[in-house]
Amino acid sequence: MLTTNPFDDDKLHEECGIFGIWAADDAASFVALGLHALQHRGQEAAGITSFDGKHFHSHRAMGHVAGNFDRDDVIRKLSGRAAIGHVRYSTTGESGLRNIQPLFADLAEGGFAVAHNGNLSNALTLRKTLNRRGSIFQSSSDTEVIIHLVATSSYSTQLDRLTDALNQVEGAYALVVLTEQGLVACRDPLGIRPLVMGRLGHSTIFASETVALDVIGAKFVREVEPGEVVLINDDGLRSFKPFAKAAARPCIFEHVYFSRPDSIIEGSSVYEVRKNIGAELAREAPVDADYVVPVPDSGVPAALGFSQESGIPFELGIIRSHYVGRTFIQPSQDVRHLGVKLKHNANSALIQGKKIVLIDDSIVRGTTSVKIVQMMRDAGAREVHMRIASPPTKHSCFYGVDTPERAKLLAAQMNVEAMRDYINADSLAFISIDGLYRALGDTRDGQNPQRCDACFTGDYPTALTDVGGKDSGSLSLVASR
Numbered sequence: 001m002l003t004t005n006p007f008d009d010d011k012l013h014e015e016c017g018i019f020g021i022w023a024a025d026d027a028a029s030f031v032a033l034g035l036h037a038l039q040h041r042g043q044e045a046a047g048i049t050s051f052d053g054k055h056f057h058s059h060r061a062m063g064h065v066a067g068n069f070d071r072d073d074v075i076r077k078l079s080g081r082a083a084i085g086h087v088r089y090s091t092t093g094e095s096g097l098r099n100i101q102p103l104f105a106d107l108a109e110g111g112f113a114v115a116h117n118g119n120l121s122n123a124l125t126l127r128k129t130l131n132r133r134g135s136i137f138q139s140s141s142d143t144e145v146i147i148h149l150v151a152t153s154s155y156s157t158q159l160d161r162l163t164d165a166l167n168q169v170e171g172a173y174a175l176v177v178l179t180e181q182g183l184v185a186c187r188d189p190l191g192i193r194p195l196v197m198g199r200l201g202h203s204t205i206f207a208s209e210t211v212a213l214d215v216i217g218a219k220f221v222r223e224v225e226p227g228e229v230v231l232i233n234d235d236g237l238r239s240f241k242p243f244a245k246a247a248a249r250p251c252i253f254e255h256v257y258f259s260r261p262d263s264i265i266e267g268s269s270v271y272e273v274r275k276n277i278g279a280e281l282a283r284e285a286p287v288d289a290d291y292v293v294p295v296p297d298s299g300v301p302a303a304l305g306f307s308q309e310s311g312i313p314f315e316l317g318i319i320r321s322h323y324v325g326r327t328f329i330q331p332s333q334d335v336r337h338l339g340v341k342l343k344h345n346a347n348s349a350l351i352q353g354k355k356i357v358l359i360d361d362s363i364v365r366g367t368t369s370v371k372i373v374q375m376m377r378d379a380g381a382r383e384v385h386m387r388i389a390s391p392p393t394k395h396s397c398f399y400g401v402d403t404p405e406r407a408k409l410l411a412a413q414m415n416v417e418a419m420r421d422y423i424n425a426d427s428l429a430f431i432s433i434d435g436l437y438r439a440l441g442d443t444r445d446g447q448n449p450q451r452c453d454a455c456f457t458g459d460y461p462t463a464l465t466d467v468g469g470k471d472s473g474s475l476s477l478v479a480s481r
Contacts, residue, residue, distance in 0.1 A: 016101070016400070017041035017208040018115040018195075020084040020176035022183040022232045024203040028057075028078030031085035032069040034205070034212040039065055040260060041117075041208060042087035049102040049113040051178055052080035056111045060100040082183055084176045086115035089402060098139045102178070105147050109158045110180040112150060116143040117208055118193045118400040121171035122465035145169070159184065159231060163242045170463050172251075172399035174224070176206050182233025190249040190461055191226025192399050192452050194265065204232045209263040220264065226250075249461040252451040253401065255440060256390045257361045261301055268441070271301050276439040277389045277431060278305025278359060285429030286310060287385045289357040293317030295372055296344065302389035303359035317347050317356060317376070346379035355383040362390045363430075364403075366410035369423040377424070386423065388430040391456040392416070398464055403455065433457060 017038030021030050028050045035046055046068055047060035057078050061068040065087065069075065086101035102115040120126070123142035126149065131137070135148045149165030150158065158179050166173070172192035177184040185206040187195045198205040198213035198220050205218050213220055224230060226248040229240040251258070254265055261271040278301065292312045294303035297320060307314035321343055356376050363369050369386065376384045392411030397403040406412045410419055420428035433456055437444040444450070454460045 016117045020206045027083035035065045037212040037215040042089040045088045045100040048085040050078040050080040050083035113178040117174045118172035124466040186229040189227035189243045189246045195224040211263045249452040274301035275305035278302035279309035280435045280439045281431045282306045282309035290354040291315040295360040296320040299359045348379040352380035357385040383426045385427045386425045395458045
């Protein structure tokens with residue numbers, strides 16, 4: 001089996017998108033639409049759980065939202081005026097139905113369904129403790145730890161039990177929780193993972209990105225604040241701040257790559273921020289070239305910014321086909337090698353004899369960059385330069401991002417010149433960490449960074465209880481996605 005999107009495979013991947021809605025007729029239909037808009041955040045599996053006032057209904061399936069939730073028979077079974085949903089991207093550990101969210105359990109206080117974006121960096125430790133107390137786990141997802149902590153809490157209400165559970169976890173989480181008492185949305189005290197709130201008539205919506213509000217015609221209200229717990233039910237909306245106050249550290253890579261360019265984060269257009277990053281990169285690392293060529297599709301906004309700032313024409317030197325399936329069976333190694341051109345191909349008539357500067361959002365293992373540079377050389381490029389719209393990725397992420405162990409991160413093993421030689425480029429440069437903050441309209445405070453930038457700096461904002469050395473590798477429990 002070969003993935004036919006070789007330029008997407010060597011990327012950092014956000015591990016899930018979440019969506020919830022309260023007080024909407026055919027709530028599950030709205031969730032399905034919202035998950036379509038969040039499909040880029042998780043493409044392995046999807047799930048929806050609804051509540052009709054008496055009973056919970058769930059459907060979870062491997063694969064994309066389309067094909068699983070565009071069927072009338074599925075949506076009709078997900079009855080009710082409240083629902084939550086989840087799209088998942090798997091990393092380490094097991095892929096399968098038992099790990100697809102939302103996870104659901106019948107607790108003493110009633111049904112409890114949860115969808116989680118993030119990663120709990122002490123889930124393994126908590127799981128061992130819960131096992132010793134008699135908890136029986138049904139999945140290998142760290143999200144299930146939250147359910148068991150809620151189930152074993154000594155507090156009386158489910159909201160208090162959830163708060164008690166979250167006070168015991170480390171790491172990153174954005175949650176939507178559906179119970180018989182209402183819909184709860186919450187975000188970890190550092191706000192590492194994103195979560196926004198919207199309105200559509202009398203309905204309240206929570207989603208990972210504003211683009212999911214746009215697709216259903218909802219109005220953006222505000223972001224769920226770091227450390228905030230929001231409860232919406234028939235009595236109205238209430239907001240709580242039950243955790244110790246902390247300086248927010250939202251994930252900086254949402255601006256670089258994870259979020260869709262038509263989303264708004266922290267009041268800023270993702271598209272405009274990425275163009276700013278490209279412009280800053282052009283100022284920091286100018287190059288003499290004939291054309292600025294984006295690596296599609298994620299490199300396009302930064303390439304536009306680079307082109308506008310440098311005055312070098314922007315051209316589509318790599319053409320992407322959007323009509324190729326994700327995988328296919330290959331009969332031989334020779335044919336398998338040809339498969340990479342099914343999704344991306346050099347625009348040879350443009351490239352021949354030209355000096356090209358390629359713009360990409362990141363270099364992870366470096367395998368993609370080797371292929372791209374070689375593709376340009378095979379197309380007859382006279383020179384191939386590469387500019388990267390993020391600093392070198394030197395450290396693993398433990399907060400809900402699919403990152404290779406540090407030994408497999410190219411920038412952790414080589415300096416920039418060695419990386420340039422490895423990918424066979426004429427020159428290579430990355431935006432600086434200060435330049436990235438400038439593009440976001442900030443000045444980085446090295447003592448108190450405004451965002452989580454640990455993948456670039458190694459400055460992890462929380463304890464990492466389950467990790468034996470912060471860069472030893474990814475957590476072995478399946479992250480929540």
